[in-house]
Amino acid sequence: MTALAWIAGxxxxxxxxxxxxxxxxxxxxxxxxxxxxxxxxxxxxxxxLARHVGAVLDHRDSPTLLADxxxxxxxxxxVTTPLExxxxxxxxxxxxxxxxxxxxxxxxxxxxxxxxxxxxxxxxIPRTLGLLRATLAGRRITVPDDLAAIAQALRAAxxxxxxxxxxxxxxxxxxxxxxxxxxxxxxTRCFGLPxxxxxxxxxxxxxxxxxxxxxxxxxxxxGRPEHDPWRFDAARMIxxxxxxxxxxxGDGAPLVPAGMFLAALAPDDxxxxxxxxxxxxxxPGRDSxxxxxxxxxxxxxxQRATAxxxxxxxxxxxxxxxxxxxxxxxxxx
Amino acid sequence: xxxxxxxxxxxxxxxxxxxxxxLWIEDARIIAPPARxxxxxxxxxxxxxxxxxxxxxSHIAGAHVxxxxxxxxxxxxxxxxAGAPPGEWIGRLFAAMGYTTVVEPAISPHNALQxxxxxxxxxxxxxxxxxxxxxxxxxxRLIRAGETTALADYAARTLGASGGLGIKAINPGGAxxxxxxxxxxxxxxxxxxxxxxxxxxxxxxxxxxxxxxVPHPLHLHSNNLGLPDNVETALATIAAAEGERLHLxxxxxxxxxxxxPRKFSSAAARLAEAVNAAPNISVDVGxxxxxxTVTVSSDILRQFNAIPHASPRKFAITEAGGNDGxxxxxxxxxxxxxxxxxxxxxxxxxxxxxxxxxxxxxTDHPNGAPFTAYPDLFALLMxxxxxxxxxxxxxxxxxxxxxxxxxxxxxxWREIAIMxxxxxxxxxxxxxxxHLAPGARAxxxxxxxxxxxxxxxxxxxxxxxxGNLILRRGEVVRRHFGRALRIAPGFDRAIEPRLEAYYDQxxxxxxxxxxVPEAAxxxxxxxxxxxxxxxx
Ligand SMILES: [Zn+2]
Numbered sequence: 019m020t021a022l023a024w025i026a027g028x029x030x031x032x033x034x035x036x037x038x039x040x041x042x043x044x045x046x047x048x049x050x051x052x053x054x055x056x057x058x059x060x061x062x063x064x065x066x067l068a069r070h071v072g073a074v075l076d077h078r079d080s081p082t083l084l085a086d087x088x089x090x091x092x093x094x095x096x097v098t099t100p101l102e103x104x105x106x107x108x109x110x111x112x113x114x115x116x117x118x119x120x121x122x123x124x125x126x127x128x129x130x131x132x133x134x135x136x137x138x139x140x141x142x143i144p145r146t147l148g149l150l151r152a153t154l155a156g157r158r159i160t161v162p163d164d165l166a167a168i169a170q171a172l173r174a175a176x177x178x179x180x181x182x183x184x185x186x187x188x189x190x191x192x193x194x195x196x197x198x199x200x201x202x203x204x205x206t207r208c209f210g211l212p213x214x215x216x217x218x219x220x221x222x223x224x225x226x227x228x229x230x231x232x233x234x235x236x237x238x239x240x241g242r243p244e245h246d247p248w249r250f251d252a253a254r255m256i257x258x259x260x261x262x263x264x265x266x267x268g269d270g271a272p273l274v275p276a277g278m279f280l281a282a283l284a285p286d287d288x289x290x291x292x293x294x295x296x297x298x299x300x301x302p303g304r305d306s307x308x309x310x311x312x313x314x315x316x317x318x319x320x321q322r323a324t325a326x327x328x329x330x331x332x333x334x335x336x337x338x339x340x341x342x343x344x345x346x347x348x349x350x351x
Numbered sequence: 352x353x354x355x356x357x358x359x360x361x362x363x364x365x366x367x368x369x370x371x372x373x374l375w376i377e378d379a380r381i382i383a384p385p386a387r388x389x390x391x392x393x394x395x396x397x398x399x400x401x402x403x404x405x406x407x408x409s410h411i412a413g414a415h416v417x418x419x420x421x422x423x424x425x426x427x428x429x430x431x432x433a434g435a436p437p438g439e440w441i442g443r444l445f446a447a448m449g450y451t452t453v454v455e456p457a458i459s460p461h462n463a464l465q466x467x468x469x470x471x472x473x474x475x476x477x478x479x480x481x482x483x484x485x486x487x488x489x490x491x492r493l494i495r496a497g498e499t500t501a502l503a504d505y506a507a508r509t510l511g512a513s514g515g516l517g518i519k520a521i522n523p524g525g526a527x528x529x530x531x532x533x534x535x536x537x538x539x540x541x542x543x544x545x546x547x548x549x550x551x552x553x554x555x556x557x558x559x560x561x562x563x564x565v566p567h568p569l570h571l572h573s574n575n576l577g578l579p580d581n582v583e584t585a586l587a588t589i590a591a592a593e594g595e596r597l598h599l600x601x602x603x604x605x606x607x608x609x610x611x612p613r614k615f616s617s618a619a620a621r622l623a624e625a626v627n628a629a630p631n632i633s634v635d636v637g638x639x640x641x642x643x644t645v646t647v648s649s650d651i652l653r654q655f656n657a658i659p660h661a662s663p664r665k666f667a668i669t670e671a672g673g674n675d676g677x678x679x680x681x682x683x684x685x686x687x688x689x690x691x692x693x694x695x696x697x698x699x700x701x702x703x704x705x706x707x708x709x710x711x712x713x714t715d716h717p718n719g720a721p722f723t724a725y726p727d728l729f730a731l732l733m734x735x736x737x738x739x740x741x742x743x744x745x746x747x748x749x750x751x752x753x754x755x756x757x758x759x760x761x762x763x764w765r766e767i768a769i770m771x772x773x774x775x776x777x778x779x780x781x782x783x784x785x786h787l788a789p790g791a792r793a794x795x796x797x798x799x800x801x802x803x804x805x806x807x808x809x810x811x812x813x814x815x816x817x818g819n820l821i822l823r824r825g826e827v828v829r830r831h832f833g834r835a836l837r838i839a840p841g842f843d844r845a846i847e848p849r850l851e852a853y854y855d856q857x858x859x860x861x862x863x864x865x866x867v868p869e870a871a872x873x874x875x876x877x878x879x880x881x882x883x884x885x886x887x
Contacts, residue, residue: 058468091422094658094666101461101858102672105488106530126857127488127672128544177530203655207532209670227420228412228469231427231437245424307870309468316671317414318465319864320871 022330024296035297036336039265039281040343046263046279048239049073052252053282055217055268057302058309058318059334061225064267067341069238074261075226076252077234078270079219084247085184086212087223087233089192096199098179098209099316109175111168112137113147113195116183117213131176136168143187147194154201172202183213214313217268221311221318265340266293267333283333300330308332352390353377354818359395359797362764363402364773365786369765374400376793379817383789393820395797398812401768402785403451403794405775408570408600408635409716410647411441411473412455412480413466415676418667419645419717422678425663426643434645434680434717438473446475447825448725449796449811452775452784452836456519456570456600457649459483459674463513464867470835471872471879475821477794477833479779481570482506482515483649485523485552487673489853491545494555500843503559507842508850510565512866514837514880516779517567518560519600522574522650523552526675529652536652537574538587549574550591557595563840564885566780568596568633573605576653580609582618586625594631598778601637601715602626603697610752617692617753619699627705633778634704635711638697638728639690640720641683647717651675683720691749693719695742701732702758707769708777726808732762733804780883781836793818832874834881 023035043049051068054061054077068075077083089095103110103120108131110120120135140146149161153169161169172178180195195210202208214220223233230236230243235250237243248254255261256274263279266272271282271293281295302308305327312319354376362369375382375389410416419435420427426434436444445453458466458480470478484490484506493502506518524542525533531543539548557569573588575581585605589597599605608618626632643662648654651670654677658666667678683690697719704710714720714728731738735758742756750756762770776785783792797813810825821831847862854862872879 062472087421090667091424091665094422094661094664094668096655096668096670098669099461099671099674101860102670102674104859105672105857176532207530207670223421224414224417224465227417228438228472231420231435232424233421309464309871312864315461315858315860315864317461317865318468320464320866320868 022298026294032297035295036339037343039295040340042263042279042281043071043073043265043340044344046261048261049263049265050076050252050255050261051265051267052076053078053266053268053270054222055270056222056333057218058221058225059332060267060302060337061222062229063334063337063341065226065229067337067344068236069243070341071344072239072241074238074250074252074255075234075236076250077219077222078268079215079217080234080247080251082185082215083219083223083234085187085189085192088189089196093193093196095196096203096209098211100211100313101315103179103181103211106177107179108133109171109178110135111172111178111180113143113180113182113191114186115139116186117181117211128176134171136171138168144191144194147191147198151194151198151201154198172208173206175206175208178202178206178208179211180208181211181213185213185215214311218310221309224311224318283336286330297336298330299336300327300332302332305330306332353385353387354391354393355389356393356395356400356795356797359398359400361400361787362768363787364765364769366788368787374787374795376815376818379793381787381789381791381793393813395813397799399764399798399800401449401796401798402772402787402791403796403814403816404449404771405779405781405785406445406450406453406713406722407711407775407778408456408713409453409722410455410457410718411453411716412438412469412478413458414462415647415649415669415678417465417469418669418676419647419678422665422667423645423663423680426680434643434721435647438469442474442476443827444723446814446816446822447810448808449798449814450476451794451796451814451816451833452477452479452781454479454481454516454779456481457483457521458513458515459649460487460509460513461671461674461865463515463865464871467514467835467867467872471874475816475831475833477836477881479516479836480513481517481519481567482509482513483519483521483673484509485520485556485673486526486675488857489850491527491542491547491552494552495545495547499555499558501846502555503562504842504846505850506556506559507563507840508846510837511839514835514867516836516838516883517565517570518556519570519572520553520556521572521648522549522576522652523556524549525574525650525652526673529655530670530672533652534656538584538591553588553591557592557597561595564887565838565840566883566886567778568598570598570600572600572650576604576650579607579615581605581607582622585622589625589629589632592631596631599632599634601713601719602634602700603637603639603693603719604715606696606700607692613688615689615692615752617696617699619696620703620754623700623703626709633709633711634700635713636697636700637713637715637719638701639683639693640714640724640728641685641690641694642720642724643680643682644717644721645678645680648677649675651677653677654679685744686746688746688749691745692752694745695750695753695755698731698738699753699755699758702760707766708774710770711775711778712771726805729767729808730804733767735759735761780838780886782884832876834877835872835879836883837880838883838885840885
């Protein structure tokens with residue numbers, strides 16, 4: 019039988035590892051539960067555990083998540099979904115290198131319209147977008163031919179889509195795109211298509227929102243959830259030693275300063291030894307059934323296990339078991 | 352376990368019971384008085400005992416409600432942002448008021464999985480979704496081709512895959528018009544590219560719902576929501592139903608005239624008359640109450656046009672081909688002429704609609720007000736003196752545009768029980784809910800009458816769900832999870848390969864990507880779904 023848990027690099031019974039993690043979480047003054055590259059059940063369970071022990075929750079891809087979210091919640095946006103963009107767009111502008119390519123075939127909802135696809139990549143995207151916005155607003159300025167062509171196409175389009183990835187754009191550029199889209203909707207239709215970050219980040223943010231009202235970087239120390247993108251940044255907290263106990267969920271466990279406790283609930287590609295306690299979990303969607311955000315449909319989707327592994331528990335089950343042990347640990351003192 | 356709720360005034364309009372007496376519960380059901388002693392005796396003397404309340408229209412889950420949460424972090428502290436509280440608080444606050452079943456009325460087929468999963472995390476209450484059709488391309492194709500049977504099959508397949516309890520249409524055709532750059536859209540406008548009117552889509556979906564034997568009639572969010580003089584649209588929509596069953600959602604938002612110096616007035620009296628005369632029509636009110644809220648709607652055309660009125664000034668609009676969402680925060684103000692007329696128009700409808708079996712208590716949460724405003728609204732309906740005090744605080748020029756100050760009706764307990772229990776159960780086809788006869792599910796709300804009626808409704812004395820005492824005066828006694836109610840009409844499976852081919856060709860994804868299997872929302876302690884039978 020394959021090993022499932024390690025304490026200080028030595029194989030151990032999984033229940034012992036669960037109990038040890040619970041003990042550390044309960045004893046910690048400011049525990050941190052981070053990583054969170056997990057499925058919806060895992061996110062829900064992580065939320066419940068964090069609330070239970072007064073921990074901070076942060077997702078590994080919070081910077082990208084928050085870049086898009088900030089554009090929405092500071093001003094507002096008009097967006098579409100990948101399915102609708104595919105079916106309807108007669109003009110697509112891909113901003114940056116990361117936004118996924120688009121087929122040139124005519125949009126199925128309006129097959130008589132040709133589809134034009136542009137990609138806008140250069141070193142100074144915010145400046146370029148400023149020029150684009152000014153051109154669209156009818157300002158008489160000289161712009162490069164390719165930018166003029168994009169402006170012309172956006173104006174002429176019946177349903178344009180502008181796609182981007184927050185992972186590679188500065189916040190100012192996203193904000194500018196949202197304004198360009200809003201302006202275009204005064205005369206025609208145009209919608210944004212943000213590229214979701216990997217690792218089910220969008221799904222986890224959804225689950226945390228329906229559980230707590232807040233997306234990520236949530237602190238429960240005061241009993242009720244609080245959201246603070248700076249204060250509850252896991253990397254910052256670790257570097258500043260604001261926590262003494264880190265429970266990392268999913269791959270990519272960080273190095274922590276000496277003396278800081280680190281436990282990892284990791285899929286099977288993470289070896290033991292990197293953290294003081296490691297529990298190997300199923301990879302949701304592969305080893306176990308899972309709900310994950312599917313970027314293709316732009317929504318949550320139920321995913322049957324592609325290679326079911328009953329020996330490995332999904333992260334949610336381990337987190338629930340830790341929470342149950344925390345109850346006992348609390349009751350004992 | 353055998354439980355007795357003893358000595359309360361039991362009001363059960365379904366059986367005509369209104370008397371001081373005992374109610375007996377065994378396990379999850381109400382039973383006839385047995386010849387045994389109770390294991391648990393709950394003293395209810397001095398209280399009013401009703402079935403658990405059923406809300407037919409509150410936006411409590413799904414991607415758009417969640418977007419409202421994400422849009423407005425400054426308005427909530429994780430609990431009490433009443434516009435879009437987290438699921439935990441939705442369950443707790445509803446249950447505290449004596450609600451035991453709540454219907455989320457606007458879930459598009461592509462968002463069903465998230466909605467069902469969100470609902471499964473809401474404790475205490477039973478939940479259900481209505482599935483939205485009427486702006487999606489496939490529905491329009493079938494209607495244009497006159498494929499009546501295939502449309503019913505598609506609707507049934509959607510209900511089954513989404514776990515829906517009924518069908519909703521939202522400004523049918525309006526979202527398609529919006530993406531083709533329309534700025535307004537009414538009942539007989541032609542959907543661009545389609546040669547179909549909203550009226551035609553509504554009639555076709557009514558037909559499908561009837562053919563399938565879905566108990567809940569087509570749940571319609573009509574065109575022209577919120578606009579001056581839209582009473583004409585509402586009256587035309589009632590006439591367009593041609594006597595066939597139709598539910599008109601949040602009617603208050605369609606009860607406006609264009610009279611007076613500001614070209615905005617209440618036409619609720621005229622509309623109430625038309626509804627009173629049309630026994631095929633049921634309505635929920637969508638009452639406006641004052642305060643901060645957030646509007647959440649799939650009526651993208653309306654929400655887009657509402658952006659300039661956003662407060663705080665931000666918005667989130669998602670255009671998604673019939674799966675649309677528009678989130679626009681809004682603050683209803685007492686001193687605002689328009690808001691005061693809206694408030695009055697809702698109360699006029701409540702007070703002028705005669706038949707409590709056809710009028711339903713809603714604020715279109717959170718669009719007219721958060722559901723946490725219900726207790727005040729109940730109090731206003733039951734107490735004309737309280738109403739007079741509220742009216743005195745409102746702009747006189749607004750009140751002059753309504754009949755509200757002249758209305759003296761007060762709802763009594765029986766009418767409240769019909770409107771919030773017996774009638775919704777009947778409307779949704781929930782045979783074992785909304786009443787207290789033996790065999791009914793033991794979902795029970797016990798209220799202690801007091802001078803402050805709002806306080807009475809905010810925290811019921813006792814609330815039972817599935818026979819368990821779950822809350823007492825707002826405090827949790829026992830954590831409990833309900834189920835999702837769904838209906839699964841039979842249909843000709845030939846629609847599936849056709850739909851699969853369509854999804855592959857148009858969207859490039861498998862049809863099944865959107866399905867909600869029981870495993871996705873299963874709990875270990877009980878089944879996730881409860882099936883509601885079709886009409887026979
Ligand atoms: Zn609504």
